[in-house]
Amino acid sequence: xxxxxxxxxxxxxxxxxxxxxxxxxxxxxxxxxxxxxxxxxxxxxxxxxxxxxxxxxxxxxxxxxxxxxxxxxxxxxxxxxxxxxxxxxxxxxxxxxxxxxxxxxxxxxxxxxxxxx
Numbered sequence: 001x002x003x004x005x006x007x008x009x010x011x012x013x014x015x016x017x018x019x020x021x022x023x024x025x026x027x028x029x030x031x032x033x034x035x036x037x038x039x040x041x042x043x044x045x046x047x048x049x050x051x052x053x054x055x056x057x058x059x060x061x062x063x064x065x066x067x068x069x070x071x072x073x074x075x076x077x078x079x080x081x082x083x084x085x086x087x088x089x090x091x092x093x094x095x096x097x098x099x100x101x102x103x104x105x106x107x108x109x110x111x112x113x114x115x116x117x
Contacts, residue, residue, distance in 0.1 A: 002036070003115040004109050005083075009106040010060040016042065018100040020068070031088050035084035036072040040116040043067065058105045067101075079110065 011019045020040075027038040043066035046054050054066045073079035086092055 001116060003076045003079045004111045004113060005071045005073070005079065005108065007067075007069040007106060007108045007112060008054055008058055009067050009069075009100040009101050009103075010055070010058040010064040013063055013065045015100040016065070022098075022100060025091065026086075027088070029086055029091050030071055030082065033085040033089070034073060034078045036074060038069070038071045040067060040069045056108055064101075076110065076112065 023038075023040040027040075030038050043054070046066045048055050054060070054068065058066060060066050071079075078109060
């Protein structure tokens, strides 16, 4: 079954174009190193919660928008090998040093798919 890396982050709304540029460039690199797909979603209907929510989880401020993203891989092994290659790829150096968001508030994790249709 597919392996999925998932991400939730808060991006300054005014930096949407900068974020899209970094995401597009990163997608090319991830695909070249084995990712099946990369999806980046700009929050459109992301309500605040009373107990928990996407905005609360990333401490989203009023001038920020929640982004929900994922990368699909053929397997955990392909993801581990691919991530190693991505991090060593010189094209990622600039992107990693000039992220248009606060990486400390990003939530990420790897997930083994259990249902796929």
